Amino acid sequence: MDHSKIKYLLIFLIAALPTGSQAGGSAYSRYGFGDILRNGDSRTYAMSGTGISLIDDGFINLLNPAGLARISYTRFSSGFEYTNFLSKDETGSSFYSTGSFQGLAFAFPISKEHGMVMAAEFNPYSKVRYGITALNIDTLIQEKTLYGSGGLSSMSLSISATPLNSLAVGARLNYMYGSTRQYQTSVTSNASYTATTFDRNTYFSGFTLTLGAIYEGVADLFSLPSLRPLTLGMTLTTASALDAELKETYPGISYTAGDTVVSTSGTAGLPLSLGFGLSYLFQDRYRFMGDIVSENWASTEYFGSRPADLRNSFRASAGFEALPAKEANSFWKRIVYRTGIAYHSTYYQINGVGINEFLVSGGLGLPMGPESQLNIGLQIGIRGSTDHHLQKDTIIRLSAAISASEIWFLRFDEE
Amino acid sequence: MLFLMSGCNDTPNSVGVGIQNKEDFGVVHVDTFYATGHTSLPNHLYTSTLDRFMLGKYESSSGPAYQAWTCMKFYNWPDSMIGIGSRITSAWIQLKGVYRFGSNPSAPLTFNVYKALASLGNDSLSYDSLALNSRFYFEASPIFTVTPDNLGDTASYIIPFQKLSLVADWFSTNTDTSHLNDGLIFQPTSSNIIKGFYSFNNADTSLQPTLFVMYNDTNGVSRIYSHKTGGAKYVSTVSQLITDNNFMYVQDGVSTRGVVSFDSIPIKWPVSILRTVLEVVAQPSVPVLHDSLYALSVAPTGLSDGASYAISQTATDSSGRHHYSIDIRAIAIRWLSNASVRKVAVSGFFEGGSFDLFRLYGTGALKPRVIITYSTQP
Numbered sequence: 001m002d003h004s005k006i007k008y009l010l011i012f013l014i015a016a017l018p019t020g021s022q023a024g025g026s027a028y029s030r031y032g033f034g035d036i037l038r039n040g041d042s043r044t045y046a047m048s049g050t051g052i053s054l055i056d057d058g059f060i061n062l063l064n065p066a067g068l069a070r071i072s073y074t075r076f077s078s079g080f081e082y083t084n085f086l087s088k089d090e091t092g093s094s095f096y097s098t099g100s101f102q103g104l105a106f107a108f109p110i111s112k113e114h115g116m117v118m119a120a121e122f123n124p125y126s127k128v129r130y131g132i133t134a135l136n137i138d139t140l141i142q143e144k145t146l147y148g149s150g151g152l153s154s155m156s157l158s159i160s161a162t163p164l165n166s167l168a169v170g171a172r173l174n175y176m177y178g179s180t181r182q183y184q185t186s187v188t189s190n191a192s193y194t195a196t197t198f199d200r201n202t203y204f205s206g207f208t209l210t211l212g213a214i215y216e217g218v219a220d221l222f223s224l225p226s227l228r229p230l231t232l233g234m235t236l237t238t239a240s241a242l243d244a245e246l247k248e249t250y251p252g253i254s255y256t257a258g259d260t261v262v263s264t265s266g267t268a269g270l271p272l273s274l275g276f277g278l279s280y281l282f283q284d285r286y287r288f289m290g291d292i293v294s295e296n297w298a299s300t301e302y303f304g305s306r307p308a309d310l311r312n313s314f315r316a317s318a319g320f321e322a323l324p325a326k327e328a329n330s331f332w333k334r335i336v337y338r339t340g341i342a343y344h345s346t347y348y349q350i351n352g353v354g355i356n357e358f359l360v361s362g363g364l365g366l367p368m369g370p371e372s373q374l375n376i377g378l379q380i381g382i383r384g385s386t387d388h389h390l391q392k393d394t395i396i397r398l399s400a401a402i403s404a405s406e407i408w409f410l411r412f413d414e415e
Numbered sequence: 416m417l418f419l420m421s422g423c424n425d426t427p428n429s430v431g432v433g434i435q436n437k438e439d440f441g442v443v444h445v446d447t448f449y450a451t452g453h454t455s456l457p458n459h460l461y462t463s464t465l466d467r468f469m470l471g472k473y474e475s476s477s478g479p480a481y482q483a484w485t486c487m488k489f490y491n492w493p494d495s496m497i498g499i500g501s502r503i504t505s506a507w508i509q510l511k512g513v514y515r516f517g518s519n520p521s522a523p524l525t526f527n528v529y530k531a532l533a534s535l536g537n538d539s540l541s542y543d544s545l546a547l548n549s550r551f552y553f554e555a556s557p558i559f560t561v562t563p564d565n566l567g568d569t570a571s572y573i574i575p576f577q578k579l580s581l582v583a584d585w586f587s588t589n590t591d592t593s594h595l596n597d598g599l600i601f602q603p604t605s606s607n608i609i610k611g612f613y614s615f616n617n618a619d620t621s622l623q624p625t626l627f628v629m630y631n632d633t634n635g636v637s638r639i640y641s642h643k644t645g646g647a648k649y650v651s652t653v654s655q656l657i658t659d660n661n662f663m664y665v666q667d668g669v670s671t672r673g674v675v676s677f678d679s680i681p682i683k684w685p686v687s688i689l690r691t692v693l694e695v696v697a698q699p700s701v702p703v704l705h706d707s708l709y710a711l712s713v714a715p716t717g718l719s720d721g722a723s724y725a726i727s728q729t730a731t732d733s734s735g736r737h738h739y740s741i742d743i744r745a746i747a748i749r750w751l752s753n754a755s756v757r758k759v760a761v762s763g764f765f766e767g768g769s770f771d772l773f774r775l776y777g778t779g780a781l782k783p784r785v786i787i788t789y790s791t792q793p
Contacts (some may be wrong), residue, residue, distance in 0.1 A: 130427075196688075
């Protein structure tokens with residue numbers, strides 16, 4: 001197989017894929033910062049975002065900076081996600097699709113002896129995308145459509161170290177930024193009334209800090225050799241009050257018939273996030289993992305007040321990965337198989353009802369060359385229900401991502 | 416797989432409405448505010464740009480008294496006509512009628528014609544300035560008095576010149592530096608009619624004022640030359656207009672505008688205004704030619720500036736009174752956004768082209784009001 005051609009073709013394809021149309025998504029994303037994404041990495045994607053305790057070469061752990069410590073070559077990973085929403089409520093159903101860039105990460109070792117690895121990452125953190133049309137809101141407004149778009153992203157710098165043989169620690173400084181837009185159009189039932197529009201853009205920026213640790217010495221700690229394949233991980237991301245600037249635009253209503261823009265400065269809170277994970281590698285081939293993550297969204301403030309539509313979120317997930325045998329020497333034998341399941345008590349609390357999501361996932365890691373994989377993941381989830389005038393989303397996400405090292409780009413002379 | 420997932424519906428529909436707060440769609444409010452004050456203010460009419468000018472005087476025992484004087488000047492002669500003055504044998508001005516104010520169509524219109532002594536081209540020229548500085552603007556004695564035959568409202572009026580030396584002076588030069596031609600002033604003397612005539616601004620040249628000059632050419636052949644280049648305007652005045660302070664007087668042809676104050680509109684800006692309707696009610700039994708009103712924005716000086724304006728919809732009758740509705744959304748936006756005064760002026764539809772009078776209620780249950788329909792955002 002001519003890997004050099006395939007890899008450049010894949011890079012081109014991922015770059016050329018559309019980053020999303022103006023299509024809608026779930027109406028839930030109108031609240032908070034929208035749908036919080038937990039991609040982790042192309043590897044963890046297929047395991048329902050499980051991987052806090054993963055520490056491995058050939059993998060940039062975006063969930064836990066301590067997980068970088070084993071990287072021995074410069075690596076990068078990037079991917080694309082295609083998402084379908086089938087949303088239902090008591091009025092009917094809608095089917096939306098969107099494509100988006102899944103992030104980009106580079107990591108390079110500084111000191112293999114001390115597990116010092118640095119990484120630079122760009123990742124989407126949340127996504128807002130919806131369109132809702134309400135008819136006959138009152139006797140005057142015949143139709144009103146709400147659109148939303150945008151979301152938060154993060155640019156991060158990470159570093160890891162291994163102060164002990166069995167302990168890896170890491171820190172990641174995250175610059176959070178982005179904007180959300182809410183846009184309204186209306187159609188009046190009487191032509192003598194002026195149809196109005198309203199545009200609300202909120203711009204965010206600020207920092208959070210993620211600290212992580214992965215411990216591999218449980219077996220020694222408890223003198224239980226059978227626990228040698230067990231690793232424990234934890235992450236803590238600080239809460240933060242992002243600087244937020246709200247710009248509300250009322251088109252065509254100024255003194256000169258131009259736009260009137262009202263700007264308001266404030267803060268928007270991101271929660272304290274605490275995560276724990278464990279991993280058990282059975283027979284050096286079968287990895288079992290579990291994660292839990294809790295975030296106290298209910299304590300955050302948005303422009304000085306607590307959002308009534310948000311609650312604390314909790315996420316529990318489990319993943320499984322079947323690794324190839326060390327002696328595997330063919331393409332098919334080197335494929336990695338992954339699956340996962342997750343339960344997510346999301347931070348949405350609409351009409352007083354918490355919105356929960358169930359997720360199953362699966363995927364493959366296709367070998368693309370030395371230390372390089374094309375990871376394909378599929379997630380199928382169900383969020384919410386149609387009870388209490390709510391909405392049920394059936395979500396299908398497909399991810400294609402590359403995880404590769406510098407070796408992938410080296411040309412070896414064939415003998 | 417990507418292809419299987421394509422073909423989705425990207426058009427928003429009602430799915431998701433149930434999880435939105437009702438306020439997310441904006442809340443429409445309809446609030447009514449009544450006028451906190453009213454007044455009637457004189458307004459300067461710029462009549463030189465109108466398609467007509469007025470001439471006449473109207474007095475009645477029970478209502479206001481009006482006067483309209485005309486200023487007219489012919490100029491810009493062709494070079495071939497310069498110097499024909501001594502050969503002019505007769506001259507006359509033809510005016511085409513377009514409007515009458517006064518109940519008696521057969522009432523005679525008589526007027527004096529004066530020679531102007533100063534330029535009348537200043538747009539700020541008013542009746543008061545003309546009357547108070549009459550010796551500056553025109554000769555003390557009229558050149559002649561005109562009593563045209565009454566030929567109806569839209570017929571031609573012929574004003575024969577009885578002093579040909581004046582016309583001869585006009586044709587002596589196009590570079591007048593010694594006030595040979597500052598035009599004419601027509602001062603009405605009859606008291607029962609005001610006539611409107613087409614001005615030089617009318618697009619139909621056949622209706623424009625025309626100076627006819629009969630003269631002998633160098634061969635002694637009699638010829639007639641007609642000239643349509645000139646300017647005309649009118650200045651006017653009214654007395655005894657405001658007799659009841661409970662009313663707001665909107666008088667065309669003079670003009671007087673009503674000004675309504677809305678000082679108490681507690682709407683927090685910004686909001687999306689869908690519509691703002693000004694409602695005014697006219698006293699019954701005041702017939703008008705042009706049954707429509709304008710609403711105009713009012714500058715911080717308190718005077719209407721016309722930066723925003725709107726015309727009334729078809730008036731409706733209720734309980735014998737005439738109701739006018741005017742969409743003043745643009746004006747309301749000015750009020751609520753940054754205006755230091757919240758006033759709106761009301762003028763007649765054809766302010767310079769008629770003498771319509773609107774007596775609008777300014778107090779009581781029928782006083783002006785605005786109905787503001789607006790949407791607020793959460």
